[in-house]
Amino acid sequence: YGSTRPERILAEVKSKATRGDARSVVDTIDQYCRHQEWAMNVGDEKGTILDSIVCEVKPRAMLELGTYCGYSAVRIASLLPPNSRLITMEFNPVFAAIARQVIAWAGVEDKVVLIEGPSGDWIPKMKKEFGLTSFDLVFLDHWKDCYLPDTKLMEECGLLRTGSILVADNVICPGAPDYLEYVRGSPRYESKYFRSHLEYTRVEDGIEKSVFLG
Ligand SMILES: Cc1cc(C(=O)N2CCN(C)CC2)sc1-c1cc(O)c2nc[nH]c(=O)c2c1
Numbered sequence: 001y002g003s004t005r006p007e008r009i010l011a012e013v014k015s016k017a018t019r020g021d022a023r024s025v026v027d028t029i030d031q032y033c034r035h036q037e038w039a040m041n042v043g044d045e046k047g048t049i050l051d052s053i054v055c056e057v058k059p060r061a062m063l064e065l066g067t068y069c070g071y072s073a074v075r076i077a078s079l080l081p082p083n084s085r086l087i088t089m090e091f092n093p094v095f096a097a098i099a100r101q102v103i104a105w106a107g108v109e110d111k112v113v114l115i116e117g118p119s120g121d122w123i124p125k126m127k128k129e130f131g132l133t134s135f136d137l138v139f140l141d142h143w144k145d146c147y148l149p150d151t152k153l154m155e156e157c158g159l160l161r162t163g164s165i166l167v168a169d170n171v172i173c174p175g176a177p178d179y180l181e182y183v184r185g186s187p188r189y190e191s192k193y194f195r196s197h198l199e200y201t202r203v204e205d206g207i208e209k210s211v212f213l214g
């Protein structure tokens with residue numbers, strides 16, 4: 001039996017990153033995935049764009065759809081103001097188990113709540129489960145075919161308020177054309193594209209930032 005890619009990423013973090021140092025966890029994963037084996041973290045280039053939006057918005061309540069190994073959860077949590085919360089949602093239990101350990105190693109577990117299961121099941125329950133009114137910032141990085149239905153579901157469940165910001169990874173590669181058409185075409189969103197590259201490659205990709213206008 002062999003290890004999985006997420007297990008190899010966790011092993012690298014435990015052997016190379018300084019415990020309690022979120023930046024060293026992020027840098028260790030970037031180094032490994034750039035030089036040893038590619039993995040679908042948002043990465044350093046798009047991660048810098050995400051960082052600037054998180055710092056600008058200073059979200060009290062943030063949602064991430066798609067945790068994978070916890071790379072962006074660690075990156076985001078390290079920038080959150082005190083008593084802010086990142087809720088990150090992961091469908092795949094193998095990924096979730098690794099992400100919990102990466103988040104703990106980075107020492108950001110008190111800012112991050114990891115929930116497991118399908119986004120379609122969780123989104124309607126979130127207000128009650130977490131005593132939320134709405135999310136200030138949502139990072140969509142789970143599955144391209146879910147971006148649009150989950151966005152509509154968040155609207156319907158009253159999880160977005162005037163000024164809530166959606167940030168979507170991979171709008172070019174692998175691509176989320178129906179989502180792009182919706183946020184760019186809808187009068188209820190003000191959308192902006194940040195051109196970049198697919199993590200650790202020269203392939204074009206980008207991040208779409210969309211402000212919900214209510
Ligand atoms: C799995 C995968 C393969 C890609 C690709 O084009 N490849 C060619 C180039 N080689 C090097 C890598 C592989 S891109 C991508 C991917 C990237 C993300 O950031 C994702 N984020 C969230 N959820 C996803 O399913 C997700 C998939």
Ligand SMILES: [Mg+2]
Nearest residue numbers: 042141169170
């Ligand atoms: Mg991605």
